[in-house]
Amino acid sequence: MPWDRNQMAARAAEELEDGMYVNLGIGIPTLVANYVGDKEITLQSENGMLGMGPFPYEGEEDPDLINAGKQTITELPKTSYFDSSMSFAMIRGGKIAAAILGAMEVAENGDLANWMIPGKLVKGMGGAMDLVAGVGRVIVVMDHTNKHGDSKLLKECTLPLTGKGVVDRIITNLGVLDVVEGGLKIVETAEGVTEDELRAATEATIVN
Amino acid sequence: MKKVYGSAAEALDGLLFDGMTIAAGGFGLCGIPELLIDAMVESGVKDLTIASNNCGVDGFGLGKLLDTKQIKKMMSSYVGENAEFMRQYLSGELELEFNPQGTLAERMRAGGAGIPGFYTKTGVGTVVAEGKEVKTFRGEDYILEEGIFADLSIVKAWKADTSGNCVFRKTARNFNPPAAMCGKVCVMEVEEIVQPGELDPDHIHLPGIFVHRIIKGEHEKRIEQRTTRKREDV
Numbered sequence: 001m002p003w004d005r006n007q008m009a010a011r012a013a014e015e016l017e018d019g020m021y022v023n024l025g026i027g028i029p030t031l032v033a034n035y036v037g038d039k040e041i042t043l044q045s046e047n048g049m050l051g052m053g054p055f056p057y058e059g060e061e062d063p064d065l066i067n068a069g070k071q072t073i074t075e076l077p078k079t080s081y082f083d084s085s086m087s088f089a090m091i092r093g094g095k096i097a098a099a100i101l102g103a104m105e106v107a108e109n110g111d112l113a114n115w116m117i118p119g120k121l122v123k124g125m126g127g128a129m130d131l132v133a134g135v136g137r138v139i140v141v142m143d144h145t146n147k148h149g150d151s152k153l154l155k156e157c158t159l160p161l162t163g164k165g166v167v168d169r170i171i172t173n174l175g176v177l178d179v180v181e182g183g184l185k186i187v188e189t190a191e192g193v194t195e196d197e198l199r200a201a202t203e204a205t206i207v208n
Numbered sequence: 209m210k211k212v213y214g215s216a217a218e219a220l221d222g223l224l225f226d227g228m229t230i231a232a233g234g235f236g237l238c239g240i241p242e243l244l245i246d247a248m249v250e251s252g253v254k255d256l257t258i259a260s261n262n263c264g265v266d267g268f269g270l271g272k273l274l275d276t277k278q279i280k281k282m283m284s285s286y287v288g289e290n291a292e293f294m295r296q297y298l299s300g301e302l303e304l305e306f307n308p309q310g311t312l313a314e315r316m317r318a319g320g321a322g323i324p325g326f327y328t329k330t331g332v333g334t335v336v337a338e339g340k341e342v343k344t345f346r347g348e349d350y351i352l353e354e355g356i357f358a359d360l361s362i363v364k365a366w367k368a369d370t371s372g373n374c375v376f377r378k379t380a381r382n383f384n385p386p387a388a389m390c391g392k393v394c395v396m397e398v399e400e401i402v403q404p405g406e407l408d409p410d411h412i413h414l415p416g417i418f419v420h421r422i423i424k425g426e427h428e429k430r431i432e433q434r435t436t437r438k439r440e441d442v
Contacts, residue, residue, distance in 0.1 A: 045379070046309065046310075047235040047236075047238070047379050048235070048379050048382045049379050055435045055436050056435075056436055056437070057436060057438075057439055058436040058438075058439075060436075061431060061435075061436065062378065063237075063238065063380075063430070063431045064239070064366075064377045064378040064429070065378040066235075066236065066238050066379055066431075066432070066433070067379075069433065070235075070237075070289075070432040070433045071434075072431060072433065072434055072436070073435070075378070081376075081379060083313070083376075083383070083384065083386060084235070084261070084310075084312075084382050084383045084386060085313040085317040085385070087310070087313070088309065088310025088311075088313050088314060092310055092329070092330060111333075121288075121294060122306075124284060124285050124286035124287050125285060125308055125309075125336075126285050126286040126308075126309050127285065127308065127309035127310060128308075129308035129310075129331050129334060129336060130309060130311065130330045133328075133329045133330045133331070133332065134310075134329070134330065160334065160335050161333060161334045161335075162334065163333070163334065164333030164334070165333075
């Protein structure tokens with residue numbers, strides 16, 4: 001059985017180590033926060049906050065306190081606030097240990113595409129280009145194939161890039177792969193998924 | 209010199225002209241200069257180039273200046289929440305320059321700090337790098353980005369003293385300090401004006417030197433995505 005969204009998030013949470021400062025993207029990456037257990041992880045929100053807390057209780061929403069997805073959130077005792085240039089100083093400056101984010105395509109050389117589809121509505125890259133260029137480790141969490149069943153792990157990206165050679169590890173519903181010299185290397189497969197099944201669903205070169 | 213003005217319209221008097229470049233604070237609808245945007249709509253100033261992370265939503269925030277077709281060009285990182293924006297953009301009425309969010313913030317900060325350009329690795333190898341100088345430092349490629357020098361900054365803080373020292377609240381700070389810094393003139397709207405000495409000098413987020421005119425008013429503070437959790441049973 002391939003992993004579901006929550007299992008992918010739980011697997012991604014295993015990548016995080018005690019004491020890390022981490023930025024989580026929208027979608028499945030947001031769920032990772034539910035699986036960090038006892039590890040002390042500090043979440044950064046690029047609109048200007050370290051130490052992001054959970055959603056507020058109904059009636060306690062504060063319009064001055066939102067995350068990068070513009071959702072109302074809360075603060076923690078360790079929280080700090082800062083302006084956008086300071087926020088990206090810590091991102092670009094390599095102070096954030098890891099970013100976990102979704103993707104439309106990843107290439108075997110680590111190229112990442114997750115911000116625009118030509119001919120479709122372009123909303124903008126937000127902070128994604130800064131994050132993938134700056135943080136210590138870029139972990140992509142996404143489905144292995146698109147809705148047509150085509151591999152999202154490619155020899156080369158077809159969509160406009162968010163970053164070149166930036167991805168370190170990919171966690172999909174079928175397993176975990178690392179970007180290494182010459183292609184992708186299988187780290188593990190989801191329970192019940194064989195290496196052959198994973199290879200068959202992958203266009204990118206898989207090296208041993 | 210008196211910095212406190214009676215209304216947004218008074219504070220903008222003599223500062224607006226067609227074709228000007230404006231830096232605006234805010235992230236989504238959080239920390240946006242609502243009162244100054246309304247006064248700009250009233251003024252009818254047009255052909256504006258606006259550097260702002262987003263462009264409001266339909267009918268609120270900078271979206272109001274879109275409805276009246278006063279904006280010629282946006283410099284933003286994300287504009288997804290606005291149908292009128294997309295309509296004007298796709299029909300060619302509105303120009304759009306996408307900037308990575310951190311690049312936009314740093315371009316404002318740099319402009320305000322007297323730095324005309326800087327090198328960054330954000331966007332290397334992407335469409336953002338097209339037409340920009342590439343330089344190699346310590347074996348890695350970086351692209352040249354230019355500082356933003358705006359004619360006017362419209363920004364929002366929580367509190368200011370009458371000399372312009374400002375304090376922001378939570379994530380409503382966001383782009384406001386760098387946007388405030390990069391304008392020739394900065395007009396700041398706040399929720400509360402206090403006397404000098406009432407703000408702790410060690411806790412000032414933006415020193416008054418960057419702030420030329422101040423107004424106080426009521427803010428709607430619309431929430432874009434209201435997300436909550438259930439109270440666990442005790």
